[in-house]
Amino acid sequence: MAIIRKKGIFAGVKLPENKITEEEPVKRLPLPQKVIIPIQQNIGAPCQFIVKRGNEVKVGQKIAQSDKFVSAPIHSPVSGKVSKSTKLVNPATGALLDAITIDSDGQDQWVDLDSILKIEDIDSWEDALAEIDRIPPKKALEKIKEAGIVGLGGATFPTHVKLSPPPEKKIDTFILNGCECEPFITSDHRIMLEYGQHVLLGLQIIKKILNPSRLYVAIEDNKPDAIAHMNKLLEQMGLDEVDVVSLPSRYPMGAEKTLIKTILGRVVPMGGLPMDVGVVVNNVATSKAVAEAVLEGKPLIEKVVTVTGLFGEPQNLLARIGTPISALVSHCKLRERDQYHIILGGPMMGLPISDLQFPVNKGLNCVLIKEGYADDEQNCIKCARCIAACPMDLMPLKYPELVKNSAYSQCSEYYIANCIECGSCAFVCPAHIPIVGYIKTGKKKLAEK
Numbered sequence: 001m002a003i004i005r006k007k008g009i010f011a012g013v014k015l016p017e018n019k020i021t022e023e024e025p026v027k028r029l030p031l032p033q034k035v036i037i038p039i040q041q042n043i044g045a046p047c048q049f050i051v052k053r054g055n056e057v058k059v060g061q062k063i064a065q066s067d068k069f070v071s072a073p074i075h076s077p078v079s080g081k082v083s084k085s086t087k088l089v090n091p092a093t094g095a096l097l098d099a100i101t102i103d104s105d106g107q108d109q110w111v112d113l114d115s116i117l118k119i120e121d122i123d124s125w126e127d128a129l130a131e132i133d134r135i136p137p138k139k140a141l142e143k144i145k146e147a148g149i150v151g152l153g154g155a156t157f158p159t160h161v162k163l164s165p166p167p168e169k170k171i172d173t174f175i176l177n178g179c180e181c182e183p184f185i186t187s188d189h190r191i192m193l194e195y196g197q198h199v200l201l202g203l204q205i206i207k208k209i210l211n212p213s214r215l216y217v218a219i220e221d222n223k224p225d226a227i228a229h230m231n232k233l234l235e236q237m238g239l240d241e242v243d244v245v246s247l248p249s250r251y252p253m254g255a256e257k258t259l260i261k262t263i264l265g266r267v268v269p270m271g272g273l274p275m276d277v278g279v280v281v282n283n284v285a286t287s288k289a290v291a292e293a294v295l296e297g298k299p300l301i302e303k304v305v306t307v308t309g310l311f312g313e314p315q316n317l318l319a320r321i322g323t324p325i326s327a328l329v330s331h332c333k334l335r336e337r338d339q340y341h342i343i344l345g346g347p348m349m350g351l352p353i354s355d356l357q358f359p360v361n362k363g364l365n366c367v368l369i370k371e372g373y374a375d376d377e378q379n380c381i382k383c384a385r386c387i388a389a390c391p392m393d394l395m396p397l398k399y400p401e402l403v404k405n406s407a408y409s410q411c412s413e414y415y416i417a418n419c420i421e422c423g424s425c426a427f428v429c430p431a432h433i434p435i436v437g438y439i440k441t442g443k444k445k446l447a448e449k
């Protein structure tokens with residue numbers, strides 16, 4: 001076990017961090033009176049609801065599922081009654097999304113959980129790690145799948161799929177991602193400080209499933225307290241085989257491909273996945289959820305969300321999935337402003353919404369309220385700053401031009417599919433061109449062909 005300090009080897013940009021909630025401990029948001037559950041909360045196959053209007057449900061009861069492998073079931077975050085079916089606008093696509101509303105009875109009655117041990121009650125790490133050692137990897141994977149866990153850093157790819165690489169893809173390295181490189185967001189930072197044991201128990205479970213020879217916890221150097229804390233916990237738990245890697249705070253360090261390139265010097269091929277270079281990456285919140293699912297039998301029904309920006313009291317809140325954003329906003333006291341934008345996620349990759357009834361979902365890690373400003377897109381001056389900033393070595397300036405001319409197939413020739421939509425190009429663009437918007441349109445048009 002060691003702290004390895006790495007220098008950056010990718011482009012990207014240095015951003016103002018604005019981590020105004022980094023010292024705010026996670027507080028539990030009071031139970032919502034109702035939750036709104038969208039049917040699509042993972043990348044892959046959508047679920048089907050298995051409850052209907054009038055049904056009584058308990059916390060943790062499965063309410064939606066799919067028979068497809070690349071999917072993750074959804075569980076009720078409250079006890080109460082299904083009161084209606086509804087539609088929501090998906091902020092990522094603009095399409096309508098089926099949803100149900102569950103009225104909470106305020107009782108918080110849970111289903112019986114298939115618990116092996118309670119993490120808070122552990123008094124011997126040796127015994128807890130021995131317990132993990134006795135769990136067959138297949139059983140652990142099944143519990144992760146049944147708990148509905150997806151990538152909680154925002155990607156929402158089902159975790160049981162990520163942890164089941166095909167036999168020909170030999171995984172030699174696992175990276176636990178605690179970078180959290182987007183400005184403003186501090187939920188993962190607080191999770192490492194306050195739920196570090198959960199995170200590292202999850203790491204041990206993942207290690208048991210993947211059996212990699214190298215394990216890293218990757219944290220940016222703007223979180224020295226998290227680096228020290230994770231290292232101390234690793235020592236206390238006797239996890240000698242895990243190294244903490246301190247990385248330069250540079251956006252988008254937390255993107256899987258930049259992380260792999262920086263730590264291992266391996267380049268994920270164009271259109272490829274981390275498993276193509278022998279690596280699996282999971283974020284720290286996902287690892288916490290893995291430990292809670294496998295050890296405590298707890299399905300994914302809540303998550304830590306940073307509520308920040310123009311708030312009187314910006315905070316990190318543990319909120320039930322399905323809680324309307326309006327409940328988080330009023331809890332943190334929105335400051336009076338004539339014009340503001342509500343962003344789900346950070347300022348670089350987040351999505352604007354106008355409907356405050358839109359709920360917390362599995363992929364949400366931040367609600368950001370920013371001052372409004374007028375768009376003032378100008379002509380490209382061919383300064384090439386976007387090329388210098390792109391962590392994927394693309395030519396971002398090409399996409400607006402090609403999309404405006406409907407030359408979508410040429411976007412493929414410029415490897416548009418390899419864009420991770422990090423927004424670094426748009427951030428540095430002096431002409432204020434919303435390059436990522438053009439990229440999204442280009443990708444959508446190509447997918448429709």
Ligand code: SF4
Pocket residue numbers: 389390391392393394395396418419420421422423424425426435436439
């Ligand atoms: S082209 Fe894509 S990957 Fe490159 S900087 Fe822009 S958004 Fe990021």
Ligand code: SF4
Pocket residue numbers: 379380381382383384385386387396397425428429430431432433
């Ligand atoms: S940064 Fe903006 S203005 Fe400069 S080349 Fe790229 S798109 Fe054009």
